[in-house]
Amino acid sequence: MTTQLTEPAPAHRLGARARTAVTVAAVVLLAGSTAGYALHAGQRPSGQQAAADASFGLAGPALYFRDTATGRVAHQPLAAAEGGAERTGGGPACDRFHTAGGTALCLRAEPGVLPKTYAVVLDRRLREVSRTTVPGVPTRARVSASGQMLAWTVFATGDSYSATGFSTRTAVLDLRTGYLVKSLEEIPLTVGGVRYHSPDVNYWGVSFARDDSRFYATVSTKGRTYLVEGNMSDWSARTLRENVECPSLSPDNTRVAFKKKVSDDPAAPWRLYVLDLRTMAETALAETRNVDDQASWTDDGTVAYALPGADGRASDVWTVPADGTGAPRMSVAGGSSPAAVAGSADSADAP
Amino acid sequence: MYLATTGRRAAPASPPTTGAGRRVPAAVLALGTVSLVTDVSSEMVSAVLPLYLVLGLGLSPLQFGFLDGLMGGAGAVVRLLGGHLADRGHRYKHVAGIGYAVSACSRLGLLLAGGATGGIAAALAADRVGKGIRTAPRDALITLSSPPEELGRSFGVHRAMDTTGALLGPLAAFALLWATAGAYDAVFVASFCAGLLGVLLLVLYVPGHHRPAARPGPAPARAKAFAALRDPAFRRILWAAALLGGATIGDAFVYLLLQRRLGLDPGWFPLLPLGAAAGYLLLAVPVGRIADRVGRRRPFLYGHLALLGAYLVLLAPAGGPAPLLLAAVLALLGVFYAATDGVLMALAGPVLPAGGRAGGLAVLQTGQALARMLAAAGFGAAWTVWGPRPALWGATALLLAALAGCRALLPRDPGAPVVPGAPGAPGAPAAPGPSGARAVEFAESPTSARSTS
Numbered sequence: 001m002t003t004q005l006t007e008p009a010p011a012h013r014l015g016a017r018a019r020t021a022v023t024v025a026a027v028v029l030l031a032g033s034t035a036g037y038a039l040h041a042g043q044r045p046s047g048q049q050a051a052a053d054a055s056f057g058l059a060g061p062a063l064y065f066r067d068t069a070t071g072r073v074a075h076q077p078l079a080a081a082e083g084g085a086e087r088t089g090g091g092p093a094c095d096r097f098h099t100a101g102g103t104a105l106c107l108r109a110e111p112g113v114l115p116k117t118y119a120v121v122l123d124r125r126l127r128e129v130s131r132t133t134v135p136g137v138p139t140r141a142r143v144s145a146s147g148q149m150l151a152w153t154v155f156a157t158g159d160s161y162s163a164t165g166f167s168t169r170t171a172v173l174d175l176r177t178g179y180l181v182k183s184l185e186e187i188p189l190t191v192g193g194v195r196y197h198s199p200d201v202n203y204w205g206v207s208f209a210r211d212d213s214r215f216y217a218t219v220s221t222k223g224r225t226y227l228v229e230g231n232m233s234d235w236s237a238r239t240l241r242e243n244v245e246c247p248s249l250s251p252d253n254t255r256v257a258f259k260k261k262v263s264d265d266p267a268a269p270w271r272l273y274v275l276d277l278r279t280m281a282e283t284a285l286a287e288t289r290n291v292d293d294q295a296s297w298t299d300d301g302t303v304a305y306a307l308p309g310a311d312g313r314a315s316d317v318w319t320v321p322a323d324g325t326g327a328p329r330m331s332v333a334g335g336s337s338p339a340a341v342a343g344s345a346d347s348a349d350a351p
Numbered sequence: 352m353y354l355a356t357t358g359r360r361a362a363p364a365s366p367p368t369t370g371a372g373r374r375v376p377a378a379v380l381a382l383g384t385v386s387l388v389t390d391v392s393s394e395m396v397s398a399v400l401p402l403y404l405v406l407g408l409g410l411s412p413l414q415f416g417f418l419d420g421l422m423g424g425a426g427a428v429v430r431l432l433g434g435h436l437a438d439r440g441h442r443y444k445h446v447a448g449i450g451y452a453v454s455a456c457s458r459l460g461l462l463l464a465g466g467a468t469g470g471i472a473a474a475l476a477a478d479r480v481g482k483g484i485r486t487a488p489r490d491a492l493i494t495l496s497s498p499p500e501e502l503g504r505s506f507g508v509h510r511a512m513d514t515t516g517a518l519l520g521p522l523a524a525f526a527l528l529w530a531t532a533g534a535y536d537a538v539f540v541a542s543f544c545a546g547l548l549g550v551l552l553l554v555l556y557v558p559g560h561h562r563p564a565a566r567p568g569p570a571p572a573r574a575k576a577f578a579a580l581r582d583p584a585f586r587r588i589l590w591a592a593a594l595l596g597g598a599t600i601g602d603a604f605v606y607l608l609l610q611r612r613l614g615l616d617p618g619w620f621p622l623l624p625l626g627a628a629a630g631y632l633l634l635a636v637p638v639g640r641i642a643d644r645v646g647r648r649r650p651f652l653y654g655h656l657a658l659l660g661a662y663l664v665l666l667a668p669a670g671g672p673a674p675l676l677l678a679a680v681l682a683l684l685g686v687f688y689a690a691t692d693g694v695l696m697a698l699a700g701p702v703l704p705a706g707g708r709a710g711g712l713a714v715l716q717t718g719q720a721l722a723r724m725l726a727a728a729g730f731g732a733a734w735t736v737w738g739p740r741p742a743l744w745g746a747t748a749l750l751l752a753a754l755a756g757c758r759a760l761l762p763r764d765p766g767a768p769v770v771p772g773a774p775g776a777p778g779a780p781a782a783p784g785p786s787g788a789r790a791v792e793f794a795e796s797p798t799s800a801r802s803t804s
Contacts, residue, residue, distance in 0.1 A: 019555045026551050030544035038527060038541065041534035095406050111402050111528045114621055135616065137405045155405060156620060199611060199739065222735050 050108070052126035053090035058099055060341035063298065066097050068314040068334045073097050073106070073126075076332065078298060078340060087332070092126055096138045097337040098296070101147025103129075103175065107138035107154075117154045121175070132180065136169060140294050141337070144208035145251070148175045149232070151184075151206035151215070170203040170217070172232065187230060189219065190238040198222065205246035205294045209253050216247040216256055227258065227275070241280070245270070246294035248303070250322070254278060257285075257295040257303045257322060272305065274322050283324040296338050297322070304331060304338035378496035379505045381556035382489060383512030385549050389451060390513055392545035393478065394520025395538055396458060399528065403535045404471070427717045429483035434713025437488035443709055444559040447492065450485025451553055454478050455546025462539040487713035492557065494700030494708055502700055503647055506693025507639025514632040518625065579711030584702045584762045589718050591757040592695055595655050596722030598750035600662075600730040600743070602627070602684070608665050608739055609680050613673045623681065630685015631692075638689040639697070647698035648761050654690025655754055657683045662747045666740065695719070702762075 014022070052073070058064070062075040073091025091097075094106035095117075104122040109115065110133075117138040121129040136154030143150050153170040172181040184203040189196045198221050206217040213233040219226050227244035230237035247256045254277055259270040268290035274283045285303070295303040303322050306315045310333075317332035332338070437446040457477035464470025490506075497505035524538050531537045579585050606623040609615070642650040661683035664676060696712060703711035726746075733742035 014555065023552065023555060026548060030548050034537075034541040034544045038531050038534070038537040041537040042531035044534070109402060109406055111399065111533060112525050114619070115402060135620075137402055139405065155401070200735075 050093050051128070052092040052122075056088070056090040057125045058102060058104060058341055062341050063304070063317075063331065064091070064097065064099055064104075064337075064339045064341060065317055065332050065335040066094055066337040068309070068336060071095075073104075073337075074335075075341075092120070092122065094120075094337070096141040096152075097339065098141040098143050099339045099341060100143040100145050103143050103147030103150070105141045105143050105150050105152060107141050107152055109138055117152075119150075119152050119171070119173075121150065121173070129175075130178075132171070132173070134169070134171060134182075139168070140170075140205050140246070142206055142208065142294070143339075144212050145210055146212055149173070149208045149212045149215075150175065151208070151217075153204040153206070168202045168204040170206060172206065172215075174232070184217070184230075187235060187237045189228070190236070191221075191226070192239065196221075203228070205248075207247050207249040207256070207294075209249060216249055218245045218247065225261070227256070241275070244275070247275075248295045248297060250274075250297050250300055252300050255322065257297065259291055259293075259295075272303070272320070274303075274324070285320050285322065285324055286326050287318065287320045287328045289328075293336075296340065298338070298340035304340070306336040306338070309334060375505060375508050376497045377556075378558050379493055379509055381552065382493060382496075383509045385451065385553045385557065386489070386509060386513040387516035387519075388545055388552060389454070389549035390516030391520045391523060392458070392542045392549060393454065393482075394517045395524035395527075395542045395545070396461065396478075398521035398524045399535060399538050426479045426483040427720055429480050430487055430713045430717050431710075433484035434487035434491075434710040436484075437491060437709035438707050441706070443488040443492045443495070444553070444557055446709070447485045447488040447557075448550060448553050450481045450483070450488070451546070451550045452481070453484065454481030455543060455550055457481060458539045458543035458546060462536055462543070486716060487709045490696045490700075490712045490716075491709035494696065494703075494712075495705065496558070499701045501643055502697035503639035503642030503650075503694060504636065505639070506697045507636040507642075507689070510639075510689075510693040511632050511635040514628050514635065518628055518632070578707045579703055579714055582702060585699060585711060585715075587760050587762055588695075588699045588702065589715055591651075591761045592715055592719040593722040594753045594757055594760070595691075595750070596719040597726045598655075598746065598753040599658065599723050599726050600746045601723065601727035604727070604730055604734070605661060605665070605680065605684065608743065609677065611739065612665060613677060615677075626677075626681035627684040627688065630682050631688040634685055634689035635693060638686075639693060642690075642694045642697060647694050650690040650694050651698055652754060652758060652761070654687050654694065655750065655757075657686040657690065659747065659750050659754065661687065662743055662750065666743055666747065 056073075061078050063078050064073060064075045066072070067074040067087070067089055070089060070093075072089060072093050074087045074089040075091070076087040092104075092106050093108065095109045096107040098105050102124040104126060106118075106120040106122060108118045108120060110118060114135060115137055117134050117136055119132045119134060119138075119141075121131070123129050134152075134154055136156045138152065138154050140151075140153040142152070150173045151170060153168050156167045156169055170184040172184060173179075184206070185201055189201065201219055201221045204218050204220075206215050208215045213231055215230050215232065217228050217230060217237075219228045219237070219239065224242060225245050226239040227241045227247055228237045228239050243260055244256075244258045245261070247258045249256055256275045256277060258273055258275060260273045260282075261269050262271045263269050270290055270292055272285040272287050272291045272295060274285060275281070276283075287305075289307060291305050291307065293305040293307075295305045298304050298319060301322055302319050304317055304319045307318055308314075309316045313334040315334075315336045316330055317335040317338045318328045319331045320326065320328040433446055433450060437443045454477070457474045460474030460477055461471065464474055493505055493509055494502060523541070527538050527541055528534070580589070602624065606620065609623065610620055638650055638654075661680050664679050664683065695715070699712060699715050700708065730742055730746055733745055737745075
C-alpha cells in the first residue's frame with residue numbers, strides 16, 4: 001500500500017519538507033544512539049566465555065557460587081570473611097549452578113523467540129560431559145551427594161508479561177545409566193493416600209537423598225503446593241505436607257529446608273523453615289526476609305540462599321543456622337546458586 | 352494491496368463526501384505508524400522481560416504475575432481518566448502524546464532501576480499508565496479523522512499496523528540480545544529510542560485540531576466523564592461488549608487447551624499467539640471494509656461466533672490431523688480479533704458525540720476489559736474445580752447465550768453511514784432513523800456482500 005502522507009487541511013506549524021527533515025534527523029540520531037549503545041554493551045567484558053578456565057576445578061573445601069557481576073562460577077573459602085573478598089573466579093558461565101560429588105550442573109539460558117535452556121553436565125575439572133537442550137527459562141538445579149543424579153527445573157515462559165500464569169517442567173538425569181526423565185509429571189502421584197490424576201500438576205525444586213533414589217520436591221496443583229517424597233526406583237511419589245516449596249535435604253538426610261508461604265502480600269510471601277522428617281516439626285529460621293530460592297546446606301547446621309542484592313547488585317548469598325537460632329550473615333556479595341563442596345578427601349573417587 | 356478501488360465503487364453505501372474518501376486518511380496512517388513504532392518498542396521489552404526478571408533479577412514469576420494483575424486494574428482507571436481529559440478542550444493529541452511519552456520514558460526507568468525490584472515495578476506501572484492514557488484518545492482521533500462510513504477500514508488499517516509492530520518487536524529484541532551477547536540494557540535503550548520516535552511522529556504528523564469550534568452547540572456541556580452513558584444506543588453497545596467479554600475465556604487458556612489437546616511440545620507454546628496475530632494482521636483490513644459495507648453489528652457478532660467455533664473445535668472429539676486442528680483454532684482466533692477489536696470502536700464511534708468520544712470509548716474499552724478479566728478468573732476457577740473440558744463446555748454455553756442476548760441487544764446498525772459528512776454530529780445517529788434503516792437493508796443484500804472478495 002502506498003502511504004501518502006498528504007494532509008487535506010492540516011494546522012501544522014511546520015511545512016511538509018521541514019517535517020521530513022526533522023523525522024530523518026531524528027531517525028538517524030535515535031538509530032545511531034541505539035547502535036552506539038549496543039556496540040558499547042556488546043564489547044563490555046561480560047564473561048560470556050562459556051567454558052571454565054583450565055585452572056578452575058571442583059576442589060574443596062569451598063563455597064561455589066555464581067558471580068553475578070560476570071555471570072561465571074566462582075568459589076571462596078567456606079569460612080570467608082563477611083562479603084568474601086578472597087574469591088576465585090574463572091568458572092563456566094551459568095545462570096543456575098549446583099555441584100556435589102564431583103559433578104556440576106550448569107543451566108545456561110539461550111534467549112530467543114523460543115527461549116531455551118542448556119543443561120550442561122560438567123566433571124570434576126569442569127569439562128563438559130553432556131548437554132541437554134530444553135525449552136524454557138532455567139530456575140532450579142540440583143546434583144545428588146554422589147554426583148550421579150541430576151535434576152533441573154525450567155519455567156515454561158508465556159509470550160508476554162500480561163500472562164499471569166506460569167508453569168514449570170522438571171527433568172531428572174541418571175548419570176549411571178544415562179537415562180533422562182524429561183518430565184517428572186508422569187510419575188504416579190498419591191495425595192493424602194489416594195492416587196491423584198490432574199492435568200495441572202507442576203513439579204519443581206528436586207532434592208535427592210543419599211541412596212540416589214529417594215527424592216523430595218514441590219508439587220503444585222489446584223493452587224496448592226505440597227512437599228512430595230518420591231522414589232526413582234519404584235517410580236512413585238506421595239505428598240507429605242502442604243505449603244512447602246523448594247525442599248532441600250540436609251547432608252545427614254534427616255531434615256528438609258524449604259520456603260513456606262506465610263503471607264498473601266505479593267512482595268514478600270515466603271519465609272525459610274526447616275522440617276524434621278522424623279518428628280515432622282517445623283522450625284522457622286532466623287531469616288525474616290522474603291526468600292525465593294531453593295536453600296543449599298553448607299553443612300548439617302547451616303543453610304545458604306540468595307536474596308536480592310544491596311547496592312545495585314542482582315543478588316547476594318546469605319547463610320543462617322538451620323536450627324532457628326543466630327542471625328543471617330552475608331557470605332557472598334554479588335552471588336547466587338551457592339553450593340558447598342566438602343573437604344578434598346573424596347577427590348580420588350572420580351566417577 | 353489487492354483491495355483495489357474498483358471494489359469501493361461497487362459499494363452501494365453513500366458516496367464519499369470528500370475527495371480523500373477513497374484513501375485511508377493520512378491521520379489514520381500517521382496514527383498507525385506511531386502505533387507500529389510504539390508496539391515495536393513495547394513488545395521488545397515484553398519479550399525479554401520474563402528472562403530478565405527470572406534470570407537477571409531472580410524475581411519469581413508468580414510474584415510478578417500478582418503485581419501485574421494489580422497494575423491491570425489501575426490501568427482501567429487511568430484509561431477513563433485519559434478519555435475524560437482528552438475530551439475536555441478536544442486535547443486528543445496532547446493526551447495521547449503524554450501517554451506515548453510516559454511509556455517511552457518507562458524504558459529509561461527500567462534501565463535506571465538496575466536490579467531494584469521496586470524500580471522495575473514502578474517502570475512497568477508507568478508503561479501501563481501510559482498505555483491506559485493514550486488508548487482512548489488515539490481511537491477517538493481515528494474516529495474523528497475518518498469519514499464515518501469508512502471507520503471500519505480505518506480501524507482495520509490501524510490495527511493491522513499495530514499488530515505488525517507487535518510481531519516485529521520480539522524479533523528486534525532477540526536480534527539485539529544476540530548481537531550484544533545478552534545485554535538487556537541495550538534492548539531497553541533501543542526500546543526507549545523507538546518510543547521517542549513514536550512520540551515525534553505523533554507530534555509531527557498527526558493533526559491536532561478537530562474542528563472543536565466549528566460546531567457551536569452542546570459539545571462543551573457533553574464533555575462530562577460518563578455523559579456517554581446517557582445515550583441509549585451507546586449503553587446497548589456497552590452492555591453487549593461487556594456481556595460478550597464476560598463469556599470470553601482469554602487467549603492464554605485457549606492456547607493452553609490447544610497445547611494439551613495436541614500434546615504440543617512446550618517449546619512451541621510462545622509461537623501460538625504469533626499465529627493468531629498473523630491471522631488478525633491479514634484480516635483486519637478486509638474485515639474492516641466488510642464492516643463498512645454491511646454494518647458493524649454483524650461482523651462484531653460473527654467474530655464472537657468465530658470464537659465459539661474455536662471453543663467447539665477444541666471440544667470436538669479426538670481425531671483429525673493435529674496441524675489442521677491447530678490451524679483451525681488459530682485462524683478462528685484471528686477472525687475473532689479482526690472482526691471485533693477495531694470493529695467495536697467503529698461501531699461505537701459514530702454513536703458518541705464528538706465532544707465525548709474519547710471518554711465514551713474509554714468507558715467501552717474499560718467495561719470490556721473488566722468483563723474479560725472477570726471471565727478469565729471465572730474460567731480459571733471452573734477449570735480448577737471441574738477440569739478443562741467441562742469448564743470449556745460451560746464457557747461455550749455462556750458465549751452462546753451472550754451472543755443470543757447481544758443479537759437482540761445491539762442496535763440494528765448504529766455505525767452505518769447514516770448522515771454523510773457528519774462525523775459525530777451530536778445526537779444524529781443515536782436512533783437509527785429511516786435513512787439508516789434503508790442503508791442497512793441495501794448493504795445487507797447478498798450481492799454487495801459478495802463484491803468484497
